[in-house]
Amino acid sequence: MSTDTATKKRDEFDVEILDTVGQPLLKDQAEVKMAARGCDVFYADHQAIFGVDLDIGKNEIIAMIGPSGCGKSTFLRALNRMNDTIDICKVTGDLTLDGQDIYAKDQDPVLLRARVGMVFQKPNPFPKSIYDNVAYGARLHGLVTNKSELDDLVEASLTKAGLFKEVKDSLLKPGTGLSGGQQQRLCIARTIAVDPEVILMDEPTSALDPIATAIIEELMDELRHNYTIAIVTHSMQQAARISQRTAYFHLGKLVEVNATNTVFTNPEHKLTENYITGRFG
Numbered sequence: 001m002s003t004d005t006a007t008k009k010r011d012e013f014d015v016e017i018l019d020t021v022g023q024p025l026l027k028d029q030a031e032v033k034m035a036a037r038g039c040d041v042f043y044a045d046h047q048a049i050f051g052v053d054l055d056i057g058k059n060e061i062i063a064m065i066g067p068s069g070c071g072k073s074t075f076l077r078a079l080n081r082m083n084d085t086i087d088i089c090k091v092t093g094d095l096t097l098d099g100q101d102i103y104a105k106d107q108d109p110v111l112l113r114a115r116v117g118m119v120f121q122k123p124n125p126f127p128k129s130i131y132d133n134v135a136y137g138a139r140l141h142g143l144v145t146n147k148s149e150l151d152d153l154v155e156a157s158l159t160k161a162g163l164f165k166e167v168k169d170s171l172l173k174p175g176t177g178l179s180g181g182q183q184q185r186l187c188i189a190r191t192i193a194v195d196p197e198v199i200l201m202d203e204p205t206s207a208l209d210p211i212a213t214a215i216i217e218e219l220m221d222e223l224r225h226n227y228t229i230a231i232v233t234h235s236m237q238q239a240a241r242i243s244q245r246t247a248y249f250h251l252g253k254l255v256e257v258n259a260t261n262t263v264f265t266n267p268e269h270k271l272t273e274n275y276i277t278g279r280f281g
């Protein structure tokens with residue numbers, strides 16, 4: 001294919017879609033936790049992601065933004081093989097965690113999802129007690145050997161998720177009885193309990209009120225010290241508040257990745273500028 005075809009493609013606003021601009025790849029490769037190279041994602045014949053190259057750094061929060069349908073969630077789900085659960089979905093290219101191919105034949109997706117956990121848009125606690133919600137993964141993966149260790153793990157996970165104080169006297173009550181914001185922190189505790197290295201968050205606060213949102217954002221800032229976080233968000237304000245780098249997607253392509261401050265104050269690509277100034281999206 002000639003480069004002309006690749007570089008002269010124009011979007012519906014008649015803006016040239018160039019190769020990704022900014023800093024998709026980290027200069028210090030020792031800092032890379034997850035990496036994508038030439039990642040394409042298809043739903044049957046429909047291609048949703050085109051040739052994404054991106055490094056996700058250790059202990060950073062990277063925000064993925066872009067108009068509805070641009071493929072943010074699809075790309076996020078490729079990072080822990082959640083797309084495997086969709087029959088028609090096919091992921092190609094190289095996706096690695098600590099340099100290891102996460103789509104390798106001998107990679108168990110369940111074990112991968114313990115290392116690369118996910119928090120969804122709508123809090124989805126199991127219909128179990130608060131305690132059992134957090135204990136579930138640890139039991140499944142045999143992470144503890146006795147009840148006292150499990151008690152400690154449940155308390156530590158709820159504490160890290162900023163929820164323990166609020167629920168310590170009601171651990172045996174149903175998780176579904178908590179408020180929306182508490183349920184989302186319970187889901188974060190459940191994710192943390194299996195000792196992940198990366199946490200993927202798909203619009204984790206879009207179903208929450210501003211106070212619950214602020215609590216989760218503060219929590220993310222603390223979690224960053226121990227985990228790598230990739231978040232899809234519709235809120236540019238949220239991306240600006242919480243992330244160190246921001247990736248802007250458009251029509252399935254990664255258009256720009258830069259330091260968050262640069263993306264929101266001095267974007268390199270016209271499409272990014274159009275989006276952040278509210279000209280579409």
Ligand SMILES: Nc1ncnc2c1ncn2[C@@H]1O[C@H](COP(=O)(O)OP(=O)(O)OP(=O)(O)O)[C@@H](O)[C@H]1O
Pocket residue numbers: 043046048066067068069070071072073074075086
């Ligand atoms: N399960 C699916 N089956 C078929 N096509 C899908 C599926 N999920 C997503 N798509 C398609 O893939 C493309 C990208 O969708 P995706 O949900 O990843 O975008 P998004 O940027 O996260 O959108 P939104 O911001 O609205 O959540 C869209 O064209 C969408 O219709």
